[in-house]
Amino acid sequence: GNSVTQMEGPVTLSEEAFLTINCTYTATGYPSLFWYVQYPGEGLQLLLKATKADDKGSNKGFEATYRKETTSFHLEKGSVQVSDSAVYFCALSGGNQFYFGTGTSLTVIP
């Protein structure tokens, strides 16, 4: 079946630190992979996506590469800001459903 395993949080970083949030997946077929972000008090919104192996999604300085050989889609950012504080969800689209990880809470301190 389809599932997503996401690095557990919470994660606390200082401003300008490097961020990695690990995500691995199990899937049948050829899923698309997504990172969604939920800022405090707001709904889920798409951060980036990749639809096939070796694709790199990027947005707002965040990047993630679809690695079929390691079944991974790790989220990275070279220099985090206080405004990046949020909960990040890795997701897989398979069939007609999205399968979400449990979310990783990120707090960036000045």
Place this chain on the structure above:
Amino acid sequence: GAGVSQTPSNKVTEKGKYVELRCDPISGHTALYWYRQSLGQGPEFLIYFQGTGAADDSGLPNDRFFAVRPEGSVSTLKIQRTERGDSAVYLCASSQTDYTYNEQFFGPGTRLTVL
């Protein structure tokens, strides 16, 4: 509208009561999804509509849960005989089509509390 809207934003009810949660998707989006998000968890799939029909309802936890989308736009999630374990945030999402690469746009959710 500009985005997916959900009403009410908060609903408090007593155990055993009936509730309805409404979702208004982005205009023109044919696919509509309902998810449930418990505290500290990711959204969990409940049901998916393509047009007016429920294409996949495998995520509905039991027969107390039911959803409709009679005109292929607005959808209503209905929960009968609510239980305390039904307390969660119920999310609705829509997408242009049901292709796997399509982004789903999420509403702000309805927070349901069953006392």
